[in-house]
Amino acid sequence: MINKLIENIKKTNAPIVVGLDPMLNYVPKHIQDKAYAEFGETLEGAAEAIWQFNKGIVDATYDLIPAVKPQIAMYEQFGLPGLAAFKKTVDYCHEKGLVVIGDIKRGDIGSTSAAYAVGHIGKVKVGSKTFAPFDEDFVTVNPYLGSDGVNPFIKVCQEENKGLFILVKTSNPSSGEFQDQLIGGRPLYELVGEQVAKWGETCMGDTYSNIGAVVGATYPEMGKVLRKIMPKTFILVPGYGAQGGKGKDLVHFFNEDGLGAIINSSRGIIAAYKQETYAQFGEENYADASRAAVVAMQKDIAGALG
Amino acid sequence: MINKLIENIKKTNAPIVVGLDPMLNYVPKHIQDKAYAEFGETLEGAAEAIWQFNKGIVDATYDLIPAVKPQIAMYEQFGLPGLAAFKKTVDYCHEKGLVVIGDIKRGDIGSTSAAYAVGHIGKVKVGSKTFAPFDEDFVTVNPYLGSDGVNPFIKVCQEENKGLFILVKTSNPSSGEFQDQLIGGRPLYELVGEQVAKWGETCMGDTYSNIGAVVGATYPEMGKVLRKIMPKTFILVPGYGAQGGKGKDLVHFFNEDGLGAIINSSRGIIAAYKQETYAQFGEENYADASRAAVVAMQKDIAGALG
Numbered sequence: 001m002i003n004k005l006i007e008n009i010k011k012t013n014a015p016i017v018v019g020l021d022p023m024l025n026y027v028p029k030h031i032q033d034k035a036y037a038e039f040g041e042t043l044e045g046a047a048e049a050i051w052q053f054n055k056g057i058v059d060a061t062y063d064l065i066p067a068v069k070p071q072i073a074m075y076e077q078f079g080l081p082g083l084a085a086f087k088k089t090v091d092y093c094h095e096k097g098l099v100v101i102g103d104i105k106r107g108d109i110g111s112t113s114a115a116y117a118v119g120h121i122g123k124v125k126v127g128s129k130t131f132a133p134f135d136e137d138f139v140t141v142n143p144y145l146g147s148d149g150v151n152p153f154i155k156v157c158q159e160e161n162k163g164l165f166i167l168v169k170t171s172n173p174s175s176g177e178f179q180d181q182l183i184g185g186r187p188l189y190e191l192v193g194e195q196v197a198k199w200g201e202t203c204m205g206d207t208y209s210n211i212g213a214v215v216g217a218t219y220p221e222m223g224k225v226l227r228k229i230m231p232k233t234f235i236l237v238p239g240y241g242a243q244g245g246k247g248k249d250l251v252h253f254f255n256e257d258g259l260g261a262i263i264n265s266s267r268g269i270i271a272a273y274k275q276e277t278y279a280q281f282g283e284e285n286y287a288d289a290s291r292a293a294v295v296a297m298q299k300d301i302a303g304a305l306g
Numbered sequence: 307m308i309n310k311l312i313e314n315i316k317k318t319n320a321p322i323v324v325g326l327d328p329m330l331n332y333v334p335k336h337i338q339d340k341a342y343a344e345f346g347e348t349l350e351g352a353a354e355a356i357w358q359f360n361k362g363i364v365d366a367t368y369d370l371i372p373a374v375k376p377q378i379a380m381y382e383q384f385g386l387p388g389l390a391a392f393k394k395t396v397d398y399c400h401e402k403g404l405v406v407i408g409d410i411k412r413g414d415i416g417s418t419s420a421a422y423a424v425g426h427i428g429k430v431k432v433g434s435k436t437f438a439p440f441d442e443d444f445v446t447v448n449p450y451l452g453s454d455g456v457n458p459f460i461k462v463c464q465e466e467n468k469g470l471f472i473l474v475k476t477s478n479p480s481s482g483e484f485q486d487q488l489i490g491g492r493p494l495y496e497l498v499g500e501q502v503a504k505w506g507e508t509c510m511g512d513t514y515s516n517i518g519a520v521v522g523a524t525y526p527e528m529g530k531v532l533r534k535i536m537p538k539t540f541i542l543v544p545g546y547g548a549q550g551g552k553g554k555d556l557v558h559f560f561n562e563d564g565l566g567a568i569i570n571s572s573r574g575i576i577a578a579y580k581q582e583t584y585a586q587f588g589e590e591n592y593a594d595a596s597r598a599a600v601v602a603m604q605k606d607i608a609g610a611l612g
Contacts (some may be wrong), residue, residue, distance in 0.1 A: 021418075023417075023421075024431075024432070027519070032433070036433055041432050041433035041434055041435040042432060042435070042437075043432065043437055043439060045432060045433070046432040049392075054549075071414075071418055071421075073412070073414060073418045073419075073421040073422045073425070074418070074421050076421070076422065076426075076439075077421040077422070077424050077425035077430050077439065078425070078430060078437075078438075078439060079393070079394065079430075079431075079439030079440060080386060080389055080390055083386055083389055084386055084441070087385070087386065104412070105412070105413065105414050105448075106379070107411065107448065108377075108379060108411050108413055109476065109477060109478040109544075110478060110600070111329075112327075112377055112379045112380070113378040113379075115329075115380050115382070115383040116379045116382065117381070118383050119382045119383035119384070119388075120382075124349075124352075124383050124385075125330075125386060126330070126342075126347050126348060126349065126351060126352040126384075127338070127342055127347035127351070128347060129348070130387070131348075131349055131384075133349060133382075133383065133384060133385030133386075133388070134385060142413065142448050142450055143450070143484065144448055144449070144450040144473060144476075144484060144485070145473075145476050145478055145480070145481055146478070146480035146481055146482065146483030146484055146485070147480040147483055148478050148479055148480040149476075149478060149480070162476070167450060167451075169556065170415065170450075170451050170455075171415060172415040172416060172451055172452070172454050172455060173454055174451070174452035174453040174454040174455070175451055175452055176452065177452030177453055177501070178449065178450060178497065178498065179450070181450070181487075181489040181494060181497065182489060182490075183487040183488060183489060183494075184488075188484065188487060188489075188494070190489065192484065193442040203349075213499065223307065227417075238415075255599065274531045290494075
């Protein structure tokens with residue numbers, strides 16, 4: 001699956017991923033009103049609103065981007081109807097040729113991780129039939145439980161040609177609380193990074209591994225070190241834009257081949273219409289604002305890499 | 307919510323929790339056949355099978371136990387119908403007076419953890435209405451992202467009188483890979499434990515905190531140390547029975563008041579009928595086998611504590 005992601009990145013010349021993390025307060029009033037008129041102020045109504053919101057953004061940007069990253073929490077908060085909107089979003093993005101990174105940050109003991117893996121990137125057996133319940137292309141995984149919590153995901157990646165992005169150094173302010181603790185003089189995230197590189201060797205694509213890493217844009221110096229520790233690992237980089245990162249800070253997440261990283265922006269793209277820069281589009285044309293924000297982001301990053 | 311859990315434990319004299327982690331191969335053939343006859347060999351069929359299986363076990367054991375712990379992965383692997391069975395299970399256990407610990411092991415950056423928290427233990431706003439989508443009493447949380455990934459869960463616990471169990475030292479064989487790494491001479495899990503104790507101070511019940519910890523039964527010596535580091539923290543202890551722990555190994559997870567820990571058994575209870583000890587019940591009477599296994603577990607632990 002990393003081959004497909006790289007192919008999409010080369011085609012669009014955009015190592016970027018749009019985070020489809022729809023908070024209700026990002027959804028323009030006309031979309032919310034329409035959804036509530038049909039389904040009431042219910043979980044179903046909220047789910048319809050975020051689905052229509054997503055569809056607008058995907059329709060306006062899919063030709064410019066290689067991938068999307070729906071954050072499942074933003075759907076799960078609306079219960080079963082919300083998760084149905086997640087699934088609809090995954091399927092729709094596939095129809096548009098996009099690689100879908102399910103930002104699920106799951107991770108558990110072996111047998112439990114195996115269940116998450118078949119549910120999200122694999123197939124589950126029911127009697128004589130098999131089903132691919134959520135069917136993302138990549139998922140994010142939390143490594144706190146160690147190898148036997150990660151291996152079941154890797155096994156499914158090998159069987160189904162799917163991929164992972166494993167949390168190494170996250171973008172949030174307090175990520176250092178545990179991740180930066182020094183172990184024999186080196187921070188924990190470096191140990192995790194080394195382990196991700198090892199896991200990655202067991203599931204290679206043509207030039208990069210199907211097992212990637214998450215390293216926050218907000219920690220560019222650490223990204224530089226991790227880039228070297230994990231040379232064949234694709235790095236998913238959240239925290240661009242709204243969380244503080246900028247294109248010029250991100251060059252060290254890439255290898256000399258211009259590949260090896262994919263930069264995520266969520267709020268900065270999907271709620272672009274709320275920014276002063278894109279205010280001229282107006283709430284009604286939120287999706288055009290998102291397209292303009294994607295164009296600007298692509299320029300920023302291509303410029304920094306060029 | 308910790309007060310309610312303690313009240314239930316005292317009432318049953320059973321500091322135990324039944325892990326409702328239904329794998330399809332645990333579900334007796336007559337239940338699967340009936341579900342597939344009605345819904346086909348589909349995700350809906352699988353969901354119906356695990357729901358009926360759960361219902362049988364809950365009906366046979368609810369008067370003996372204070373709490374259940376459904377592992378959401380086992381439902382999520384069957385997609386939306388599976389998650390509907392999870393929700394049905396949560397609601398049914400509430401009807402029976404049980405405390406429900408959602409074993410979801412979520413954890414993310416702040417705004418995302420906030421979405422998980424409202425979805426699972428809080429309320430989400432849709433227009434002028436509010437909903438409690440999954441409505442568990444406790445959830446398990448992964449601490450790898452540090453305080454700003456955990457605080458949104460704690461905030462909801464404070465508002466809604468709910469609780470957490472935060473992963474400190476997990477029961478699986480490779481949990482030591484990162485959790486045991488020495489930081490200034492002390493393992494990471496002790497640092498996490500100290501932090502859990504601090505977080506716990508902000509959300510106290512009468513005698514114990516609403517913020518608990520997960521420490522595996524498979525590591526009793528570490529449990530002894532962590533018990534002292536987190537004196538007011540309730541410890542959820544997975545790994546009893548099938549994963550290897552025994553009652554006598556678990557006494558140090560408890561405080562001198564006989565409280566402070568709750569021992570989980572999943573497979574050992576819900577698939578008891580597959581063990582030689584309970585084979586006389588037969589597959590048809592799987593729920594009676596589960597009841598007998600609960601009685602034996604209660605005796606084992608009460609005996610060890612007595």
